[in-house]
Amino acid sequence: MVEPLPRTPEGVELRHLRAFVAVAEELNFGRAAQRLYLTQPALSRTIRSLEKLVGCDLFHRNTRSVGLTPAGxxxxxxxxxxxxxxxxxxxxARAAGxxxxxxxxxxxxxxxxxxxGDLTPMRSAFELMHAQxxxxxxxxxxxxxxxGVPGIQLARPEDSETVAVYAHGGGFMMGSAYGYRGMAGAVADAGHTRVLVPEYRLAPEHPFPAARDDVCTAYRWLLxxxxxxxxxxxxxxxxxxxxxxxALLHARECGLPMPRATVLLCPAVDFYAPADDPPADAEQHMRFQTAYLAGRPVSDPEANPMCADLTGLxxxxxxxxxxxxxxxxTDALVERLRAADVAVRHDSYPVDGHxxxxxxxxxxxxxxxxGQVGDFLQKPAPVTP
Known part of the structure; x- marks a missing residue:
């Protein structure tokens, strides 16, 4: 019976193991080096390094042959x-990804x-996606x-202590409270909280500040x-x-108290000036922006939080x-929040998709x-730097 080491020796790397297997299978340093696209001296150094880390010889070597030791x-x-x-x-992982x-x-x-294209098919396609x-x-x-703002509320019967006002995405032109029932329900489930999704008015029929005011009205109603x-x-x-x-900045200006926490999921929190490097689908995103602003400058702090004072959030x-x-x-937003002395936690995930x-x-x-959103809604105080 081989007694296991208490833990893998520190410093053992994949290159060591792949080099060891190549030499063990070839029993020839020259052929193993060619197989690994290494020079023979480099391979020899790697094997010696592995033996030093393991603490024993793995190969018998002489001028004519290479063989494995019992340890090897x-x-x-x-x-x-x-x-x-x-x-x-x-x-x-690659297949799953x-x-x-x-x-x-x-x-x-x-x-x-x-x-x-036309607005009606775009809105319909967005609703059909969320319906799945x-x-x-x-x-x-x-x-x-x-x-006065219609909407929906999602919760388990026993969840009532905390309520979250959820503003759905959609470029200010798409989306609905009912369409976002799956996402809002997931937040309600994870956070053991009630989630109120206001049916805020959409651009271009209702440009800024209609949507902001509807979200702020829903918050004021809860108060x-x-x-x-x-x-x-x-x-x-x-x-x-x-x-x-x-809505938070407007509530602050109106003298309303701040809520316990804020959660921003993949925030699209800046507008694009003509000189900017345009994003993918730049034409459509400029369409969203133009419809929402309806002539307001991109630097208007009421409409663009990246140009506003964020203190007190x-x-x-x-x-x-x-x-x-x-x-x-996103990084710039986080830095602006920190500069305004807002307690902020930023979690980044290795995901491709807005x-x-x-x-x-x-x-x-x-x-x-x-799941992390749910935890934060229950305990928003602990914030990582």
Whole structure:
């Protein structure tokens, strides 16, 4: 019986193990070096380094032959298993990642195909995409009138302590409260909270400040209903995150108390000036911007939180995707929040896709992100630097 080491010696790397297996299989340093595209001296140094890390000789060497020592024989099969397992894991990860990305693309492509066309098909495609996302089992939906703003509320029957106002994304021109029932339900389920989704008015029929005012009205309604501000959170994804920030700033100017927490999911929180490097689908995103601003300058701090004073905002969780082209200003937003002495936590996920959290029902990183949202809504105080 071989006594296991208490832990893998520090410093052992994959290059050591691959070099060891190559030499063990070839029993010739020259052929093994060619197989690994290394020089023979470099390979010899790698093997000597591994032997030093393991603490014993792995090969018998002389001028005519190379052979495995008992220690080398004991290591070989186990190392093959390690490398095979790693290769299998990486293959599975690539396959899963490709399958997940393909599934996300299949859901999003019908929406993207309507860009730069008529507004009605674009809105319909966006609703049809969101209709494919389920409401978590046990989460109930009911209509609500939030101070004159229609909407829906989702919760489990026992969840009532905290309520989150959720502003959906959609470029200010698409989306609906009912359409976002799956995403809002996921937040309600993860956070054991009620989620109120106001049916805010959309551009171009209702440009700024209509959507912001509707979100702010829903928040004020909760306060008027006797909800203490420490039991309320504000959540938004994509352009909905911009609405959340704008509503908070407007509430601050109106003298309303701040809620307990804010969550910004893949925030699309900046507008594009003509001199900017345009994002993908630049023409469509400029269409969103133009419809929402309706002639206001991109630097208007009321409409663009990136140009506003952000002091006094509540603890904030920001989530972003590392490969989200529309999240180019997320780091700048986080820095602005920190400069304004806002307690902010920024979680970045290795995901390719904007507002990836909406895919929570099948995407592991999205599900993890929603879980973190739920934890933050329950305990927003601990904030990482």
């Amino acid at each position: 024989t004991a290591l070989l099969d186990r190392t093959r298993d390690v490398l095979a397992g790693l290769d299998s894991a990486l293959t599975a 490709g399958a997940l990305s393909a599934r996300m693309d299949r859901l999003w492509s019908p929406v993207e195909e309507t860009f730069n 996302f389920p409401i978590p089992e046990g989460v109930l939906l009911e209509p609500v009138n939030a101070g 008027d209903c006797g909800r203490p501000p420490e039991s309320i959170a504000l959540v938004g994804d994509s352009t909905g995150a911009m609405l959340i920030l704008s 509540p603890p904030t969780l920001v989530q972003s995707g590392e490969f989200d082209g529309l999240g180019r200003n 507002a990836f959290q909406i895919y929570w029902s099948f995407h592991p990183e999205a599900a993890e992100a929603i």
